[in-house]
Amino acid sequence: MVMSARQYYSGTGGAADYTRESEFFAKLKMRNGTFKLTQPSRFRELETAFRPVLAERAAQLRDVLDVGVSTGVTTVELLRYLEACGSTPKITATDLFIDAHIVEVATGVRVLADPEGWPLQYDVAGLAIRPWIRRLDYVSLAFIPRQLAKAMLQPRLRALIRSGKSEPVQMITRALSRGDSIEFVEDDIMKRSPGLAGRFDLVRAANILNKSYFSADQIRLAVANIRAYLKGRGSLLIVTRTNEKGENSGTLFEVMADGSFAALMRVGGGSEVEDLILGLQEP
Numbered sequence: 524m525v526m527s528a529r530q531y532y533s534g535t536g537g538a539a540d541y542t543r544e545s546e547f548f549a550k551l552k553m554r555n556g557t558f559k560l561t562q563p564s565r566f567r568e569l570e571t572a573f574r575p576v577l578a579e580r581a582a583q584l585r586d587v588l589d590v591g592v593s594t595g596v597t598t599v600e601l602l603r604y605l606e607a608c609g610s611t612p613k614i615t616a617t618d619l620f621i622d623a624h625i626v627e628v629a630t631g632v633r634v635l636a637d638p639e640g641w642p643l644q645y646d647v648a649g650l651a652i653r654p655w656i657r658r659l660d661y662v663s664l665a666f667i668p669r670q671l672a673k674a675m676l677q678p679r680l681r682a683l684i685r686s687g688k689s690e691p692v693q694m695i696t697r698a699l700s701r702g703d704s705i706e707f708v709e710d711d712i713m714k715r716s717p718g719l720a721g722r723f724d725l726v727r728a729a730n731i732l733n734k735s736y737f738s739a740d741q742i743r744l745a746v747a748n749i750r751a752y753l754k755g756r757g758s759l760l761i762v763t764r765t766n767e768k769g770e771n772s773g774t775l776f777e778v779m780a781d782g783s784f785a786a787l788m789r790v791g792g793g794s795e796v797e798d799l800i801l802g803l804q805e806p
């Protein structure tokens with residue numbers, strides 16, 4: 524049985540059970556239609572290949588940005604990996620959806636919702652129920668109460684959240700230990716964030732800048748934002764995508780003196796968006 528948000532955040536659903544954690548997050552459908560999906564240990568071959576370069580520059584890698592982190596499981600691994608390479612980095616982990624709220628709408632009925640009141644999970648007396656509709660629901664007519672519940676609840680949830688009558692939570696992994704220097708921040712990589720400008724020695728974009736998901740123009744826009752977030756000459760960028768077999772196609776880039784990117788190393792034939800990154804016009 525999938526854990527309810529209450530169980531997850533109170534730690535009563537099995538403290539270090541990452542399978543159950545993944546199950547919990549994988550059932551949360553965000554308002555853009557995506558689910559919170561990620562997999563631990565998915566970058567092994569990439570880590571091995573890039574280790575010599577990252578270890579050589581360990582002292583330089585102080586501020587790191589990981590974009591599109593989902594629950595941050597792989598961000599925690601990135602922190603451990605960079606520490607093993609000899610760095611002591613501070614990581615900023617961003618995603619479109621990080622913040623959520625648990626709202627009690629009636630005795631024994633709670634809803635996990637995003638800040639706009641979009642329901643992510645109902646919890647009725649400890650039983651976790653998905654608010655989203657699947658194809659079978661149209662056959663069984665179960666979509667009617669689901670759609671009604673969502674339409675009626677969303678404005679109420681939003682109002683309760685705005686008036687502070689909710690428990691704020693973050694949709695992040697429990698693999699994070701106290702003292703880990705990772706800050707989770709909601710951010711859209713397609714929009715320039717002045718607060719991130721010029722701050723980072725290394726940016727990682729893993730399983731986000733995919734041609735099947737974004738257009739070439741959107742990827743160029745995201746990469747231009749990433750370049751603005753890097754400190755400048757010598758800063759590094761890792762872009763990778765994991766396929767269904769768990770293999771990575773990734774490239775390690777370096778920012779050159781003129782602000783363009785150069786490819787330093789490749790794994791699995793390199794990133795599928797390498798051409799767009801190397802062809803990016805100078806700032």
Ligand SMILES: C[S@@+](CC[C@H](N)C(=O)[O-])C[C@H]1O[C@@H](n2cnc3c(N)ncnc32)[C@H](O)[C@@H]1O
Nearest residue numbers: 561562591592593618619711712713729730731
């Ligand atoms: C497949 S997950 C990748 C998670 C992790 N990086 C990994 O490789 O395991 C992609 C994540 O990108 C996020 N995402 C999608 N569009 C985004 C955007 N415009 N800005 C920031 N994050 C975005 C999604 O919310 C999702 O959590």
